[in-house]
Amino acid sequence: MSQLLWGIDLGGTKIEGIVLPSLNDPAPVHRSRVSTEKEHGYDHILHQIKKLIQHIEKETGKHPDQMGIGTPGVLDPILLTMKNSNTTALNGMPLQKDLETLLGIPVILANDANCFALAETHWGVVKKSYPDAAMVFGIIMGTGVGGGIIHDGKVWAGKQGIAGEWGHNFLDDSGGSCYCGKTGCVETILSGPSLQRYYKSLTNKEVTLKDIVCAAENNDEAAVATLERMNQFFGKAVSSVINLLDPDVIIIGGGVGNIDSLYKDGYEALKHWVFNNRVDTALVRPVLGDSAGVFGAAALVA
Ligand SMILES: [Zn+2]
Numbered sequence: 001m002s003q004l005l006w007g008i009d010l011g012g013t014k015i016e017g018i019v020l021p022s023l024n025d026p027a028p029v030h031r032s033r034v035s036t037e038k039e040h041g042y043d044h045i046l047h048q049i050k051k052l053i054q055h056i057e058k059e060t061g062k063h064p065d066q067m068g069i070g071t072p073g074v075l076d077p078i079l080l081t082m083k084n085s086n087t088t089a090l091n092g093m094p095l096q097k098d099l100e101t102l103l104g105i106p107v108i109l110a111n112d113a114n115c116f117a118l119a120e121t122h123w124g125v126v127k128k129s130y131p132d133a134a135m136v137f138g139i140i141m142g143t144g145v146g147g148g149i150i151h152d153g154k155v156w157a158g159k160q161g162i163a164g165e166w167g168h169n170f171l172d173d174s175g176g177s178c179y180c181g182k183t184g185c186v187e188t189i190l191s192g193p194s195l196q197r198y199y200k201s202l203t204n205k206e207v208t209l210k211d212i213v214c215a216a217e218n219n220d221e222a223a224v225a226t227l228e229r230m231n232q233f234f235g236k237a238v239s240s241v242i243n244l245l246d247p248d249v250i251i252i253g254g255g256v257g258n259i260d261s262l263y264k265d266g267y268e269a270l271k272h273w274v275f276n277n278r279v280d281t282a283l284v285r286p287v288l289g290d291s292a293g294v295f296g297a298a299a300l301v302a
Pocket residue numbers: 167168178179180181182185187
């Protein structure tokens with residue numbers, strides 16, 4: 001039996017595969033990718049995954065005995081079908097069962113935010129700076145807002161598979177309607193597109209997130225207001241995570257997570273809302289970049 005860690009990151013545009021020696025030695029034995037071509041539907045996505053694995057087997061001369069797979073959306077642990085995926089061809093499909101049939105090995109699925117948090121815990125910023133952390137919360141604030149909980153080095157997925165999905169907690173009515181069918185979700189206020197929409201509501205200008213950050217540095221009034229609002233709501237939204245989980249570390253990934261003021265003004269706002277007279281929780285940036293997804297998938301089988 002192979003002891004290597006095999007992981008696949010199933011993305012909307014590409015599927016990436018990796019083979020790692022072990023948890024203690026994450027220098028990849030092999031890494032490669034294929035296009036997802038999701039427009040061709042569910043069966044084609046399965047076919048692409050199999051094609052990638054066959055390629056890796058040929059290149060390495062090794063065969064997996066199990067496989068970790070990071071997915072957009074999550075496998076419902078009760079219905080055993082996919083849900084909440086923006087690669088909509090996956091929703092409602094028994095992805096785990098179909099992959100196990102196709103590959104002939106056990107497959108462990110986790111959503112991409114969980115994989116991100118898991119990789120940063122074992123090999124990234126948590127391992128480097130907070131090796132004793134028992135509870136880690138990984139946030140992704142990008143096009144959407146999601147999160148993953150890592151407890152004692154393992155994904156905590158929850159009864160319904162939605163543990164950590166703070167992006168769809170209610171935050172404020174001013175966010176307006178969310179794609180999930182509710183109103184005022186964290187995502188409607190703290191995602192990149194939501195910040196851009198707010199800036200546009202003040203200026204009638206459609207600009208990128210980077211432009212807003214630059215403009216704020218140059219004291220553009222609307223940009224400053226956009227980031228101030230972001231920081232206030234960030235504090236309010238993250239305080240509910242801290243009051244519930246009290247994690248040792250919160251890792252903030254995604255494009256919005258790059259904004260410097262979150263770590264100062266956002267952190268100050270957090271202190272106002274947390275149910276404690278101080279906040280000892282570390283707010284940190286990830287270090288693995290785009291690699292976190294596929295490394296996290298491999299860590300699922302460790
Ligand atoms: Zn929502």
